[in-house]
Amino acid sequence: MSRKKFIAGNWKMNTTVEEAVALAKGVVEAVGGVSDVDVAVCPPYTNLSAVSQAIKGSNVKLGAQDVHWEAKGAFTGKVSCDMLKSVGVTYVIIGHSEQRQYFGETNGTVNKKTKAVLAAGLLPIVCVGETLDERNGGKMDAVIDGQTRGAFEGISASDAAKCTIAYEPVWAIGTGVTATPEQANEAHVFIRNILVSLYGKDTADKMRIQYGGSMKPDNAKGLLALSDIDGGLIGGAALKPADFAGIVQPK
Ligand code: PGA
Secondary structure, X not given: OOOOEEEEEEOOOOOOHHHHHHHHHHHHHHHOOOOXXXXXXXXXXXXXXXXXXXXXXXXXXXXXXXXXXOOOXXXXXXXXXXXXXXXOOOEEEEOOHHHHHHOOOOHHHHHHHHHHHHHOOOEEEEXXXXXXXXXXXXXXXXXXXXXXXXXXXXXXXXXXXXXXXXXXXXXXXXXOOOOXXXXXXXXXXXXXXXXXXXXXXXXXXXXXXXXXXXXXXXXXXXXXXXXXXXXXXXXXXXXXXXXHHXXXXXX
C-alpha cells in the first residue's frame, strides 16, 4: 500500500501577522510546487487569513492548530469549524500533547473535535503519543491504545479514512531527542494494528500516520523511509523555510 506522504508544519504560538506572511511566502517559494507530497502549514488563528492569501495558488494547504466542537455561541476564546472553513482551512490538528498537557484536552474532547471537524468537511490530524514516564513505566501501549480508540469512538470507517494520525512521543517534542526510526516505526505499526482492529485492513491502510518530535532535515529521510511512517508533523523546523523544505524533500 503506498500512501502519499504528508508533511505539516505546526507553527505553535509563533509569528506575528508579518512574520507569518514572510514564512508562508518562504515555504511557497521552497515547496509550493511540490505535488508528490502533501504539504500544509498551521499558523496561529490570528494569522490564518493572511497565510491563506499568501499560499493561494500554490500546493501548500492551510491547517489550524485546534478547534472547538460547538458550532457557535457563548464559548469565549474559542473558534468553530465554520470559522476555520471561512478563512480557507483544510486541516485541523486535534489533541496535540501541549493541548492535553496544559489545556485540559482529554480523549473525550479529542473525539468531539474529530467528529465536528469531519462533519464540517475538514480533515483532522489527530495527535497521540506517550510521555517519558508512561514509556518508562511500561504504559506506552495502553496510553496509545486509549488515545487512538478514544479519538475514533463512534466514527465510521469512511470518515476515519479521511483522518491523519500524528504519533508524537511527548519526550521527543521540542527536546532535540528524536525517536529512533525503529522506535517510531514500531509505534506506527502498533497504531496501524489498532486501526485494523477498528476498521479493517483496507481502511487502516489508507490512513496516514505522521511522526512528530524533533524531526529535522537530517533525520527526516531515515524516518520517512520506514513502512508505516507516512509523513511528519513538524514544530521547530517548520519555522524556517529551508529546514521545512529539507523535510518535505529530504536529501
Ligand atoms: P517539534 O514539535 O518538531 O518542535 O519537536 C513537533 C510538534 O509538537 O508537533
